[in-house]
Amino acid sequence: MKRRDFINWVGLGWLASSLPIAIAACSTQTTASGDWQNVGTTAELDKTGQLLVENSPVGSVLLVGTSKSGNLIAVNPTCSHKGCTVAWEAANKKFACPCHGAEYGVDGTVQKGPATKPLKTYAAKIEGNSVAVKPS
Ligand code: FES
Numbered sequence: 001m002k003r004r005d006f007i008n009w010v011g012l013g014w015l016a017s018s019l020p021i022a023i024a025a026c027s028t029q030t031t032a033s034g035d036w037q038n039v040g041t042t043a044e045l046d047k048t049g050q051l052l053v054e055n056s057p058v059g060s061v062l063l064v065g066t067s068k069s070g071n072l073i074a075v076n077p078t079c080s081h082k083g084c085t086v087a088w089e090a091a092n093k094k095f096a097c098p099c100h101g102a103e104y105g106v107d108g109t110v111q112k113g114p115a116t117k118p119l120k121t122y123a124a125k126i127e128g129n130s131v132a133v134k135p136s
Contacts, residue, residue: 035134035135036125036127036132036133036134037056037057037058037132037133037134038127038130038131038132039051039053039056039061039063039131039132039133040053040063040130040131041129041130041131042067042126042129042130042131043129044131045063045065045066045067045131046066046067046068049064049065049066049090050062050063050064050088051063051131052077052085054085056133058122058133058134058135059076059078059120060076060077060078060085061074061075061076061077061122061133062074062075062076062077062085062086062088062095063124063131063133064088064090064106065124067126067131072124072125072126072131073106073124074121074122074123074124074133075095075104075108075119075120075121075122076119076120076121076122077095077119078119078120079097079099079102079115079119080102080110080115080116080117080118080119081097081099081100081102081113081114081115081116082099082100084097084098084099084100085098086098086102086104086119093105093106094106094111095108095119097115100114101114102114102115104118104119107121108120108121120135121136122134122135122136123135123136
């Protein structure tokens, strides 16, 4: 084997073995346990009882609850009708779309049209001072 071929061969091997490590290092928001994604802190959530993260690695997330309530609700707030962002109505315990009036229950199911498909939901948990979600 020529010296140049050997160097190319070793270089390619190094690159191939380093790539997974480089990819893993880039995904800093992944938590240690599985595919949970950190989407904010408990301080941010507790400020208003809601946390909207529009560009998380798992998509848009609207979390409702507080770190002490122990009953977190997490949905993708993108309305299934035409894509507006739904808002949480705490008094009525539902998500309402400002565009055409669709309404969704706490589990994302449609309560009122024109939407016909439910909101996507996430499992949510508190881990230390972080709030994490994972597609459910
Ligand atoms: S986009 Fe939400 S009801 Fe039309």
